Amino acid sequence: MENQNTKIVVNDLKVVLGRKTILENINFDVKDGEFLSILGPSGCGKTTILRVLIGLLNPTGGTVIKDGVDITKAAPSKRGMGIVFQNYALFENMTVLKNVEYALRLDKNRKAQSREIAMEMLKAVGLEAHAKKKPSRLSGGQQQRVAIARTLALNPDVILFDEPMSALDVDTRMILRDELKALQKRFGTTMIYITHDQEEAFAMSDRIMVMDNGVIHQIDTPENIIKNPANDYVRRFVVHNLQLKIDSLSRFSTVCVKGDESAQ
Amino acid sequence: MIRDKSNYLKILLSVFFIVCVILPLIQVLANIDAASWQELLQQPKFSESIRNSLTASTLSTLVSVSLALLLSFCLARSNIRLKNMFKIVLTLPMLIPSISHGWGLKMLLGNNGILTKWLGLTEGIYGLTGIVMGSVMYSFPIAFLMLSDVLSYEDASPYEAASVLGINKFRQFTGITLPYLSKSLISVVFSVFTMVVTDYGVPTAIGGTYTTLPVSLLKEFELNSQSGKLSIYGAILLLPAVAAFVIDLLKKEQSRSGFVNKAIKPRKGVVRDLLCYAVCIVMCVVVLFPIVAFAMLSVMQNYPYDLSFTTDHIIKTIDQGGDVFLINSLIVSALVSVIGTAIAYLCAYCTARTTGLFSRALHLMSITSMAIPGLVLGLSYTIFFSGSALYGTLAILVFVNTIHFFASPYLMIYNSFNIINKSLEDVGATLNISRPRILRDVLIPQTRGTLVEMLSYFFVNSMMTISAVSFLANIDTRQIALMINTFEANSLMGCAAFVSLIILVVNLIVKTTFYILKKALKKNKPVKTAA
Numbered sequence: 129m130e131n132q133n134t135k136i137v138v139n140d141l142k143v144v145l146g147r148k149t150i151l152e153n154i155n156f157d158v159k160d161g162e163f164l165s166i167l168g169p170s171g172c173g174k175t176t177i178l179r180v181l182i183g184l185l186n187p188t189g190g191t192v193i194k195d196g197v198d199i200t201k202a203a204p205s206k207r208g209m210g211i212v213f214q215n216y217a218l219f220e221n222m223t224v225l226k227n228v229e230y231a232l233r234l235d236k237n238r239k240a241q242s243r244e245i246a247m248e249m250l251k252a253v254g255l256e257a258h259a260k261k262k263p264s265r266l267s268g269g270q271q272q273r274v275a276i277a278r279t280l281a282l283n284p285d286v287i288l289f290d291e292p293m294s295a296l297d298v299d300t301r302m303i304l305r306d307e308l309k310a311l312q313k314r315f316g317t318t319m320i321y322i323t324h325d326q327e328e329a330f331a332m333s334d335r336i337m338v339m340d341n342g343v344i345h346q347i348d349t350p351e352n353i354i355k356n357p358a359n360d361y362v363r364r365f366v367v368h369n370l371q372l373k374i375d376s377l378s379r380f381s382t383v384c385v386k387g388d389e390s391a392q
Numbered sequence: 393m394i395r396d397k398s399n400y401l402k403i404l405l406s407v408f409f410i411v412c413v414i415l416p417l418i419q420v421l422a423n424i425d426a427a428s429w430q431e432l433l434q435q436p437k438f439s440e441s442i443r444n445s446l447t448a449s450t451l452s453t454l455v456s457v458s459l460a461l462l463l464s465f466c467l468a469r470s471n472i473r474l475k476n477m478f479k480i481v482l483t484l485p486m487l488i489p490s491i492s493h494g495w496g497l498k499m500l501l502g503n504n505g506i507l508t509k510w511l512g513l514t515e516g517i518y519g520l521t522g523i524v525m526g527s528v529m530y531s532f533p534i535a536f537l538m539l540s541d542v543l544s545y546e547d548a549s550p551y552e553a554a555s556v557l558g559i560n561k562f563r564q565f566t567g568i569t570l571p572y573l574s575k576s577l578i579s580v581v582f583s584v585f586t587m588v589v590t591d592y593g594v595p596t597a598i599g600g601t602y603t604t605l606p607v608s609l610l611k612e613f614e615l616n617s618q619s620g621k622l623s624i625y626g627a628i629l630l631l632p633a634v635a636a637f638v639i640d641l642l643k644k645e646q647s648r649s650g651f652v653n654k655a656i657k658p659r660k661g662v663v664r665d666l667l668c669y670a671v672c673i674v675m676c677v678v679v680l681f682p683i684v685a686f687a688m689l690s691v692m693q694n695y696p697y698d699l700s701f702t703t704d705h706i707i708k709t710i711d712q713g714g715d716v717f718l719i720n721s722l723i724v725s726a727l728v729s730v731i732g733t734a735i736a737y738l739c740a741y742c743t744a745r746t747t748g749l750f751s752r753a754l755h756l757m758s759i760t761s762m763a764i765p766g767l768v769l770g771l772s773y774t775i776f777f778s779g780s781a782l783y784g785t786l787a788i789l790v791f792v793n794t795i796h797f798f799a800s801p802y803l804m805i806y807n808s809f810n811i812i813n814k815s816l817e818d819v820g821a822t823l824n825i826s827r828p829r830i831l832r833d834v835l836i837p838q839t840r841g842t843l844v845e846m847l848s849y850f851f852v853n854s855m856m857t858i859s860a861v862s863f864l865a866n867i868d869t870r871q872i873a874l875m876i877n878t879f880e881a882n883s884l885m886g887c888a889a890f891v892s893l894i895i896l897v898v899n900l901i902v903k904t905t906f907y908i909l910k911k912a913l914k915k916n917k918p919v920k921t922a923a
Contacts, residue, residue, distance in 0.1 A: 184818050205824035217815035221837040230833070231823035282823060 135160040135286060135318045136181070141190035143176050150176045151342045154190065158286075158320060163312060165321045165329035167366070168339035174322045178288050181320065182211050194286070207286075210279035214291040216271045218263040218278075225250065225259040228278045235282075249277040252311065269300035276308070280315060289321040293328065305332055326369050338362050398827065402742050402750050408735065409757040412795050416772035417764065420623045423775060428620030437603065442628070445605040448520055449589040449632075452527035456584050457577070459528065460535035463675055466668035468543035469658050479540070481676045483533040484683065487899035489856040489873045491880070492892035493529040494597025496682020497522055499689055499885060502598070506685060506695075518600030526594035529682065531584045538583070542576040548654040582636035590629050590765030593858055597880060605629060606767050606859075613863060617774060626768040637763035683896065690890035705886030709875070712887075717872040718894065721855055724789045724871065729851040732794040736802040736846060741831060744809035745817060755806075762799035766859030769796050774863040784866050796860040797853045801846035808842040809835070840913045848906035852899045 134157050141154035151173045158164050166174045179185035181192060183204035191200045199207050219227050228249050232242035250256045253273040255266075263271050272292055279287055289308075293301045309332060312319050323329050329336050330350045337347040338361075346358035354370075357363040432438045463482060467475050485493060500507045503516040517525060550568045559567070588594075592606030599607060609625035616622075689695055693702045736758075743755040761769075773792050782788045812835065820830040836843070858873050865871055872891060879888035 182822055184821060204818075204821040207822075209822065211819070211822050213815045213819065215813055215815060217813050217819045219816070219834045220813075221834060231825055234825060234829070278819075278823070 133160045134158070135162070135194065136320075137193040138177075138181070139191045139193070141177070141180060141192070142188045143173075143180060143185065144188045149342065151180075151187075154342075154344060156337060156344060156347055158318060159334075161312075161316050161318055163309070163319045163321065163332060163334045164337060165323055165333040165335075166337045166339060167323055167326065167329040169324055169365070172339045173342040174324075174339060175290055178211070178290050178320070178322055181286075182209050182288055183207055208284050209286040209288060210282060210284035211288045211290065212272070212275045212279055212292045214294050216263070216268075216275045218271055218274055220263055223260050223262060224255060224266070224274050227263065227274055228281050231278070232281055245281055246277075249281045250274075252280065252314070253277045253307070267300070268296050269304055272296065272304065273307070276311070280311070280317075284317065286318040286320065289319065291322050291324070293323075293325075301328070308332070326366050327373060330370065336366075338366055340365065398742050398746050399750065401738060402746075402754055405735070405739050405742065405754060406757065409754075409760070412791055413757065413760055413764070416769075416776035419776040420626045420768065420772040423620055423623035424627060425620045428624055432621055432624055437608065441603045441605050441608040444520075444602055445589050448523045448527065448595070448602070448604060449585050451520075451524045452531065452588045453581055453585045455524065456528045456531045456588075457535050457539075457581055459532055459675070460539050460580070461573075461577075462671060463536050464539040464543050466671050467540060468546075469656070470665050470668040471658050471660065472665050472668045472672065478672045478676060482536055482672075482679055484896075485529055485679055486533045487852060487856065487903065488683075488892050488896050489593055489858050489876065490526070490530040490591045491593030491597050491858055491873075491876050492686070492888075492895070493682060494522070494526040494594040494599075495876065495880070495885070495888050495892060496685055497526050497529070498598050499685040499695070499889065500681055501525075504695070506688075507681075518598055519602040522598035522600070523595050523602060523604070526598050527588040527591065529679070530591065530594055531587045532679075534587065535580050535584050538576065538580050539573070542573060544655075546572055546656055548656040551656065552654075579636075579640055582632070582639055586633045586636050586765065589632050590767055591859070592767060596877070609767060609771070610862075613771070617863070618778075622771055623775070626771050629765050629768050630763070633763045633765050633768075637759075640762075641759075686889040686893045686896070688889075689886050690893050692886065695885065702886075705884070705890045708884070709887045709890050712875070712878075713870070714872065714875060714891065714894075717870045717875055718898075720786065720869060721872040722898070724786055724793065724869075725851045725854040727786075727790045728793040728797070728854040729847045731790060732798065732850040732854075733801065733843065733846040735794065736798060737805055737843065740802055740806040740809055741835070744806050745814075745835070758802045758806075759799050761795050761797075764796075766796050766857060767862075770860045770863040783864075784869065786869050788864055789861050789869055789871070792860045792864060793854040793857060794850070796857065797850055801849050804845055804849075805839060805842050808839045812838055841910050844906050844910045844913065848903060851902050855899055855902075856895050 136158040138154060138156050141151055142149070143151040154177065166177060168174050176185065180187045183199070183202060183206075187200065191198055193199070194207065194209075219230065222230060225243075225246055229242045229246035232238045232245055235242075238245065247256060247259065250259055253276055255270060255273055255277065258266060258270065263274060266274065275292075276287075293304055296304065305328070308319070311317070321329075321332065333350060335347060335349055336353055338345045338353065338358075340361055346353060346362050348356075348358075353362060353366055357367050466472070467478060472478075497505075497517065499505055501513075501517045501522070502508065503518075505516060507513075508516055516522070546569075551564060554564045554568060589604075590606060592604070592610055595602070595604045595607045596610070603611075605625060605628060609622060609629070612619055612621050612625065690705050691701055691703070692698070693700045693704065739754060739758050743751045743758065764772075769792060773788060777783045777788060782791075816834060817827055817830055819825075820827065856873050857871075858877065861871055862874060862877070865874055873895060875891045876888045879885075879891065
């Protein structure tokens with residue numbers, strides 16, 4: 129039985145595409161309001177999990193439970209979830225405002241307030257000044273914010289992110305990380321975030337799920353993964369890689385300090 | 393979960409292809425019998441027409457591709473001005489039927505040709521020389537467009553690297569340019585060869601006694617429209633097209649997606665540019681000659697005996713039903729344009745925007761028409777639909793033209809769909825926006841330019857085709873392009889010239905209209921900026 133504050137429970141998930149088994153025996157849960165990162169190298173099955181969760185892919189076996197209800201066979205739009213893709217997937221022919229407003233206008237209950245909600249969402253991601261522009265006139269970071277606003281507009285209680293910052297430069301990623309956390313706090317949304325970047329996962333997540341080759345190696349808080357890596361793979365892929373980054377950065381920190389001193 | 397309603401559409405489109413492509417083709421092949429084979433093999437004319445076809449097509453392909461390569465190099469690798477104008481003039485022959493090219497040459501270089509007289513030549517160019525010249529005029533624009541396209545996407549980086557390493561120009565050409573062009577050249581050679589070997593317009597007009605396979609097929613059809621021998625001719629004509637299709641398919645399988653890092657900017661070169669100007673101007677004059685000849689001959693009393701101005705040919709053309717046939721052609725072309733574009737669009741939507749085995753099968757069916765020459769397609773329709781309610785109607789002409797010209801517009805929109813973000817439908821599914829809505833509100837607005845190109849392509853080609861419709865049209869459904877055949881048979885040069893001119897003018901108007909429309913649509917297109 130899942131805990132009272134458990135939002136999603138995934139049981140014995142299995143995905144076979146053609147003759148290849150992509151995922152097998154996948155079990156995990158996500159707490160309400162949690163920020164869970166799924167961390168692993170390319171091709172390890174992270175995106176497949178996301179597509180099953182949102183309903184874009186039928187699992188070969190297993191169940192997806194949300195708020196105690198089996199949603200394994202529910203349509204993507206009936207799951208109360210939203211998704212943000214790496215490539216933004218914005219409607220290029222529409223303005224920023226129309227991108228956010230479009231789905232709302234098709235919803236009878238929200239049609240009347242669609243403009244108001246869309247503007248509010250654009251304000252939340254700091255893009256109200258760009259409402260009338262076409263997406264192609266925005267930077268990558270701004271386009272990703274539009275995609276987030278569009279998802280938030282339908283008020284989902286879970287948002288899935290499929291490597292949303294992979295195509296962005298370092299500066300924009302740092303800013304967007306903070307904004308995403310702030311949005312999560314403001315809207316209380318559960319977020320499941322896919323990344324292959326260890327640093328990103330550790331900077332943002334309440335818990336991290338480390339995966340490789342269709343198998344979950346460990347799900348735990350960032351601190352516990354560092355302290356007690358479940359196996360050699362986690363130690364190598366997560367702890368060792370992070371250590372390398374820290375080492376290289378610490379070398380330069382002394383250079384920076386020396387540089388500052390000489391400047392003075 | 394996702395219930396793919398596009399499957400119903402795929403089934404419907406598959407049925408369309410099975411009825412309009414596969415079954416007629418099977419019927420042609422099933423019509424082949426041993427007795428007809430035996431009979432044909434015993435006729436010396438049969439092997440002679442195969443030999444003639446191979447000789448004429450090989451020579452035409454060599455000349456056409458060489459000229460196309462030269463001209464596309466002149467435009468892509470020089471700093472000459474008026475490149476767009478040269479391109480428009482050089483592709484003008486694409487707007488008239490192949491038989492008109494033959495007629496144009498006849499008017500210029502036939503026994504009583506304008507140039508024959510001027511140059512004081514003793515005889516005309518009937519036979520192999522005429523067929524090669526006419527076929528080059530007819531196929532050159534296609535080869536030129538294909539090669540210009542390939543050259544415009546070439547990356548400058550390998551040349552810069554070669555220059556830094558001190559590799560001379562000749563070695564750069566053999567080591568970089570030729571390998572880059574090799575795969576495309578194979579495609580161009582096969583496309584041109586297939587075009588020429590299956591064409592009967594040029595050989596009919598200027599071939600004289602030099603009979604090629606398509607002309608033999610046509611003669612056989614006039615003798616007996618249900619003969620098994622027709623199917624044998626059809627099957628033989630299918631071979632080069634099928635070979636071209638398979639090679640193209642294999643080439644695409646092997647090709648890796650490349651991108652242009654840096655466009656090639658030709659260095660300063662006055663001598664080179666002057667030479668390029670000369671080549672382009674000479675070729676433009678050669679291309680424009682037959683067209684000017686049409687215009688002149690349509691208003692000359694009786695060339696070469698009476699060169700006074702007359703409207704007789706125009707009146708005669710109208711008297712013989714030219715106005716009705718023109719309306720027929722306009723109706724059929726407009727319908728082919730709209731119906732063909734709609735079917736090709738939906739087909740490409742299914743194959744490019746959905747995945748699975750069914751999509752791949754539909755894609756293969758959609759491009760199959762590339763492997764069927766118009767003459768064979770027309771023949772297969774004659775055999776398959778003969779006796780049905782469709783036979784003898786404008787509708788069958790619409791279908792045959794739609795299939796005949798299907799592959800190119802289909803591939804245009806297929807490629808456009810593939811460039812558009814693949815996750816749009818996924819996003820739509822999560823936002824409760826249905827696939828038809830995404831198609832209507834997002835995909836169609838983003839592909840308007842391609843849609844206009846598709847409409848134009850279907851219209852222009854349908855307006856001038858002869859091969860696909862020659863077996864199927866009757867007196868009520870006759871197309872204006874077919875009048876050239878009739879006038880040719882009655883040696884009415886002025887009328888044939890006038891009909892060719894009408895087709896050219898209509899196609900020019902349509903092309904210009906669609907060009908303006910596309911420009912207007914482009915104005916509203918968002919400008920891409922860096923991320």
